[in-house]
Amino acid sequence: MLHPPTLTHWLALSALLFSIGLYGIFTRRNAVGILLSIELMLNSAVLNLVIFNRFVASGDVDGQVMALFVIAVAAAEAVVALAIFVSFYRHRHTLDVTEANQICHPGNSTP
Amino acid sequence: MTGFIFENAWLIPAMPLIAILLIAVLARGENRGLAGMIGSAAIGVAFLMTCWLGVSYLRLADQGAAAVTWSIEWLRYQDHLVVSLGTLIDPISLLLLVVVTSVSLLVHVYSLGYMAGDEGFSRYYVFLSLFTFSMLGLVLAPNLVQMYVFWELVGVSSFLLIGFYYTLPEAIAASKKAFIVTRFADLFFLAGILVLGFYVHQLVVAGGSAASVVGAATTQTQALDFATINADSVLLALKGQTGIFGTDLLTVAMLLVFVGAAGKSAMFPLHVWLPDAMAGPTPVSALIHAATMVVAGVYLVARMFPGFAASEDALRVVAAVGSFTCLFAAVIACTQTDIKRVLAFSTLSQIGYMMLALGVASAEHPAGFGASMFHLYTHAFFKALLFLGAGSVIHAVGSNEVTEMGGLRKKMPWTHATFLTATLAIAGVPPLAGFFSKDEILGAAWDGHHALIFGVGVFVASLTAFYMFRLYILTFLGGCRSAEAERAHESPPVMTIPLVVLGVMSLCGGWIGVSHFVLPGVELHAHLAVMGISVAAAAVGIGAAFWMYGGQTNRAETIARSLGGVYRLVKHKFYIDEIYLFLTHMIFRFIAAPAAWFDRHVVDGAMNLSAAVVHRFAAGMNVFQTGQVQTYGIWMINGTILVMVFLWLVQR
Numbered sequence: 001m002l003h004p005p006t007l008t009h010w011l012a013l014s015a016l017l018f019s020i021g022l023y024g025i026f027t028r029r030n031a032v033g034i035l036l037s038i039e040l041m042l043n044s045a046v047l048n049l050v051i052f053n054r055f056v057a058s059g060d061v062d063g064q065v066m067a068l069f070v071i072a073v074a075a076a077e078a079v080v081a082l083a084i085f086v087s088f089y090r091h092r093h094t095l096d097v098t099e100a101n102q103i104c105h106p107g108n109s110t111p
Numbered sequence: 112m113t114g115f116i117f118e119n120a121w122l123i124p125a126m127p128l129i130a131i132l133l134i135a136v137l138a139r140g141e142n143r144g145l146a147g148m149i150g151s152a153a154i155g156v157a158f159l160m161t162c163w164l165g166v167s168y169l170r171l172a173d174q175g176a177a178a179v180t181w182s183i184e185w186l187r188y189q190d191h192l193v194v195s196l197g198t199l200i201d202p203i204s205l206l207l208l209v210v211v212t213s214v215s216l217l218v219h220v221y222s223l224g225y226m227a228g229d230e231g232f233s234r235y236y237v238f239l240s241l242f243t244f245s246m247l248g249l250v251l252a253p254n255l256v257q258m259y260v261f262w263e264l265v266g267v268s269s270f271l272l273i274g275f276y277y278t279l280p281e282a283i284a285a286s287k288k289a290f291i292v293t294r295f296a297d298l299f300f301l302a303g304i305l306v307l308g309f310y311v312h313q314l315v316v317a318g319g320s321a322a323s324v325v326g327a328a329t330t331q332t333q334a335l336d337f338a339t340i341n342a343d344s345v346l347l348a349l350k351g352q353t354g355i356f357g358t359d360l361l362t363v364a365m366l367l368v369f370v371g372a373a374g375k376s377a378m379f380p381l382h383v384w385l386p387d388a389m390a391g392p393t394p395v396s397a398l399i400h401a402a403t404m405v406v407a408g409v410y411l412v413a414r415m416f417p418g419f420a421a422s423e424d425a426l427r428v429v430a431a432v433g434s435f436t437c438l439f440a441a442v443i444a445c446t447q448t449d450i451k452r453v454l455a456f457s458t459l460s461q462i463g464y465m466m467l468a469l470g471v472a473s474a475e476h477p478a479g480f481g482a483s484m485f486h487l488y489t490h491a492f493f494k495a496l497l498f499l500g501a502g503s504v505i506h507a508v509g510s511n512e513v514t515e516m517g518g519l520r521k522k523m524p525w526t527h528a529t530f531l532t533a534t535l536a537i538a539g540v541p542p543l544a545g546f547f548s549k550d551e552i553l554g555a556a557w558d559g560h561h562a563l564i565f566g567v568g569v570f571v572a573s574l575t576a577f578y579m580f581r582l583y584i585l586t587f588l589g590g591c592r593s594a595e596a597e598r599a600h601e602s603p604p605v606m607t608i609p610l611v612v613l614g615v616m617s618l619c620g621g622w623i624g625v626s627h628f629v630l631p632g633v634e635l636h637a638h639l640a641v642m643g644i645s646v647a648a649a650a651v652g653i654g655a656a657f658w659m660y661g662g663q664t665n666r667a668e669t670i671a672r673s674l675g676g677v678y679r680l681v682k683h684k685f686y687i688d689e690i691y692l693f694l695t696h697m698i699f700r701f702i703a704a705p706a707a708w709f710d711r712h713v714v715d716g717a718m719n720l721s722a723a724v725v726h727r728f729a730a731g732m733n734v735f736q737t738g739q740v741q742t743y744g745i746w747m748i749n750g751t752i753l754v755m756v757f758l759w760l761v762q763r
Contacts, residue, residue, distance in 0.1 A: 056471050098739055 010051040018043035031085050031095040035078065042074050114171075115165045117179045120198040121165070123208065124247035125156040126463055127240040134240070138233040146233035147226075150240050151219040157247070158212040161205075168205055174317040180253050182337065194335060199253035202629045203413055203484055207250040209493040211403050211615075215243045217609035218398040223498055224606035225506060227393050233613035235392070242268035246403050254336045255304045258411070261661020262300070262375070262506060265404050266293050272399060273391040285387035292384040303367030306333050307349075307447065310360060314348050337414060346421040358424060365418050367427035368411065368434075376462050379436040385459060389511075390453040393502030396451060400496050401458050402491035409465045409487055411649050413480065420474040430470020437463025439685070441574040445672075446682040447579065449511045450501045453582050457537070460571060461490050467568065468552040478558060481626030482551035489544035489620050492728065493536040497611035500530035501692045503606055504586060507599035513585040516594035521648070522599045525607040529614035534583045536617040539649040540667060541642075547621035550645050554638045569648050576652025586659045586662025 017040055024037025046067045055065025089095055130153030138146035171179070219239060226235050245264035252258035267290075274286030312404045339345060352360040372378075377385035388400050391698045400407070412419060412429060419426045427633020440459035465483045472479030503526045508516055520527045536543035539550070549572060557567040589598045603608065671678045680686070735746070 022748065026741050026748070097741070 006056045007051065010055075010096070011048070014044045014047045014051065016046070017047065020064060025055050031097050031100075033080075034097065035085075037083050039074065041077065042070065045071050116160065116167050117180050117200060119193045120160075120164055120181065120200060120251060123157045123212070124244050124251065125155040126160070127244040127247070129153060130240040131237050131244070134233055134237050138236070142527050143233040146236040147219070150236040151216065151223065153240065154212065154216045154219050154243055155356045155459050157243075158216045161208045161212045164200065165205055165209060168200060169525075172406055175700035177419055182253055183694050184501070185257075187384065192578055194255055195254060196565070197253045198434065199337065201252070201630075203410065204250050206484055206488055206625065206629065207403075207406075207410055208247065210488055211243065211246050211250060213241075214402040214491055214495045214613075215246075215398055217612055218394045218495070221397075221502070221606050221609040222392075222394045224603045225502055226392065235272075236270045238268055238275065239395070239398070242272065242399060242404070246407070246678045250406060253338070255307065256335050258414075259297075259304055262371070262411075263297065264288065265399075265407065266297065266375070269293075269388070269399050269404055272395040273388045275391050275395065279390065281387075282390040285384075285390040288689075289384040292381055293374045296371050296381055299367045300371020303364050303371065304335070305444065306360070306364045306367060307340060310349060310352065311335070311340060311345055314345060340415065341417040343417070343421075346418055349418075362422040362424045365415070365422050366428060368415060369425060369429060372408035372411040372679060373406070373432060375411075376405050376466070377459055378408070378432050378463065378466065378477075379439055380687065381458050382436060383691060384442065386452050386455045389449070389455050393451065393498060393505055396455070397495040397498030400455065400695045401494040405458060405462055406465065406487050406488070406491070409462060409469065409483060410471050412466065413422070413484060415580040416469065416472070416480055417474070419469070420472070423473075426470055426473070430561070430564060431464055433463045433466025433468075433470050434564050435462070435463070437565050437571050438466055438574075439463075441571045441578065442681055443684050444578040445574065448513050449518075450513050450582065450586065451498070451506065451511055453513075453578060454501060457575065457579065458494055459488040461486070461494065461537070462576065464549070464568070464571070465490070465553060467564060468555055471556045471561050471564055473559070476555075476559060477630055478626070479552065479555035481630040482555045482666045484549065484629045485551055485625040486548035487627050489536070489548040489617075492613055492616040492620050493533040493543075493545055493746065496529055496533040496610060496617055497537070498612065499606075499610055500526050500533065502597075503602045503610065506532075506602055506606070508593070508595045510595065513582065516586045516591075516596050517589045518587070518596060519599055520587045522596075523601045525610060526602060529607075529610040530587065531583065532614045533617050536621075538579050538652075538653060539572055539645055540576075541646060542621065544617050546645070546649075548625075550638075550642050551626060557638060557641050565582065569644055569735075571650035573652040576649040577656045580653050580656035581660055584656060588661070591713075621735065686746075695752075 016020060019045065021037045021039075021041030024040065025034055028034050049063040049067045049070070053060065053067075057063070085095060088100065092099060127150075130150050133149045133153075134146045138144075138149060168179070168332055178201035180197060180199050182195035184193055185196040186194040188194075210737040219236075222235065222239065226232055227234065242265060245261050245268055247259055248263035249265060252261060270286050270290040273289050274282050346361060349361040349364065351358045355363060370381075374381045383398060385405065389396055391400075395396050406507065408558060419429060438461060439462050440456045444453050444456035444460060465486050468483035468486060470479070472483070503523065504516065504519060505511055507526075508521070510516070519678060532543070536545040539546045542545075551574070553565060586755045643753060683689070737743075737744075
């Protein structure tokens with residue numbers, strides 16, 4: 001007999017997603033990889049909104065509306081981040097974030 | 112008892128100070144000739160103001176006033192511990208004011224010629240004005256603290272002027288020596304001031320009989336004012352307290368003050384700096400190391416004379432040190448060949464004379480006090496004249512050694528005439544200045560029944576006549592002993608005029624009754640017998656000098672050879688310098704060197720160790736500072752997890 005997943009199961013899924021994202025942020029060196037990890041964490045939060053909407057106040061749609069807003073903002077944020085990456089890549093010919101801890105690159109005199 | 116000049120006597124020392132500022136602003140580079148004019152004009156104004164002050168004071172003294180004090184509050188520590196800045200005008204400070212401003216004025220004028228064309232012309236005048244300012248401030252000081260401040264200032268300006276030719280190693284060494292020796296003595300002076308300040312302050316605050324008397328005498332009780340310290344009740348109370356080594360507190364304090372005075376006045380055994388100080392320009396020697404600064408010690412003892420008189424032991428020490436220095440320096444002066452060194456030892460000897468005179472005085476018989484001030488006054492003129500005359504000779508010959516002079520009588524008539532006047536004055540030939548003052552000192556010693564001191568005084572009077580005429584004969588008489596002496600010619604009028612003025616003062620200075628001025632109302636009488644003895648002593652000295660150096664014989668060398676070791680001992684100034692050198696070497700080797708080792712290895716080692724520990728620790732911590740956000744994030748997350756686990760465990 002297959003039971004439908006409960007609140008705990010959903011929250012576990014969300015925590016798993018968040019942890020994967022966290023792991024990705026701290027281990028990826030590529031800026032795009034880090035952006036993907038951030039998206040994962042963001043989505044785990046969005047998932048939480050939907051989960052609580054469903055299990056705590058199933059009559060309302062507040063949580064789902066909020067989730068849509070977050071997705072839209074995350075898309076805008078991704079645009080900004082990708083624009084920065086493009087500019088950074090033109091400058092340094094790399095997207096390795098460990099190389100990005102100085103304002104002025106040793107090999108590049110322009111600030 | 113007021114008057115414009117009494118309330119504004121501070122303007123007198125202010126004049127040279129203004130001169131310093133003006134010279135610093137105006138007399139630069141090409142305009143440096145202006146420095147001499149500014150300095151001389153300022154000191155000239157100060158001299159005129161001193162004359163004005165003197166005339167006003169004499170008029171006031173006729174009405175029975177003794178001292179005029181004017182002061183403003185400078186430092187206030189407690190209600191009773193107030194230090195003021197101000198002026199104290201009484202006979203001795205007025206006497207010193209006249210001496211300092213007049214000699215300083217003449218030296219300023221003389222230096223216009225002597226220092227002409229020197230690279231450091233304006234620097235020289237700045238230093239000279241600084242010295243005059245400090246000395247005038249010292250003379251006018253109404254309390255010990257102001258006196259101490261200016262006391263150090265004269266020390267500094269003396270240091271600067273001795274080391275004026277700073278490219279010469281001996282001038283640098285001499286300036287350092289002078290500064291260190293006098294500074295060493297000043298330490299004792301400071302200790303004396305602290306002892307006096309502490310106990311007098313205690314007496315004033317504690318109330319009691321002393322305070323009521325003092326409080327009545329001065330509206331505001333200021334513990335370090337001379338008026339407070341010299342009050343009889345305070346002195347008695349101080350004498351009642353036990354000090355150290357079985358003496359009373361007053362004696363301890365006075366002896367400490369006397370060490371300071373002995374350092375500045377170059378009394379034995381702190382005399383070593385004065386002969387070396389001759390490395391400075393000659394007019395400086397005339398002003399500082401003959402007429403004014405070196406008598407500051409005598410002035411200090413005179414200023415605190417009631418204290419010395421109340422503590423008889425301290426006065427006895429003054430007399431002993433004075434007479435010994437007087438004899439000791441006179442003996443050395445007989446063997447020196449450097450003209451300025453002879454004069455330096457002569458100065459030592461004459462200051463010893465002044466100290467001796469103070470030493471034989473007492474509260475009941477203050478004749479010696481007046482005699483000392485009288486001698487200070489006459490000595491300032493004839494000794495300044497001797498130095499300026501020597502400067503004129505050195506200027507012409509280009510050497511300090513009398514062995515390279517000789518026969519300058521015809522070539523330098525003005526210098527010769529004035530030098531001869533001063534020589535006669537210091538030798539004590541009547542009716543010149545030195546005769547009267549020296550006679551008063553001997554008379555005071557005679558009256559006080561100090562037979563030994565009287566004997567020393569007479570013997571030194573004879574020796575003084577001898578070495579001064581030896582110097583005179585070697586310099587001016589006989590034939591020229593070097594090519595430079597052949598070519599010598601008279602100095603310019605700007606140098607000879609001060610000589611003539613000082614010559615007149617040396618001639619007539621003794622006719623003024625300084626003792627009567629300093630000690631109003633005290634019966635003073637002349638001693639015909641003492642006069643006879645002193646003239647006879649001078650005659651013997653002069654005769655001996657002519658007998659030994661007058662003719663073409665070499666009697667002097669024969670006598671020197673026959674004395675052998677004794678002569679060498681005296682010639683090398685009793686090896687006092689060598690003893691000091693040995694002592695300082697010992698100090699260096701056994702105290703300073705181990706201390707330096709300890710400092711370098713133990714103290715610095717501990718410092719370096721702590722620095723190294725911190726450095727290592729920082730290097731270890733440096734690993735964490737990667738500059739990578741990711742590393743920081745990992746640490747943050749790990750920390751958060753740790754806290755969460757901890758909280759979870761605690762919750763359970």
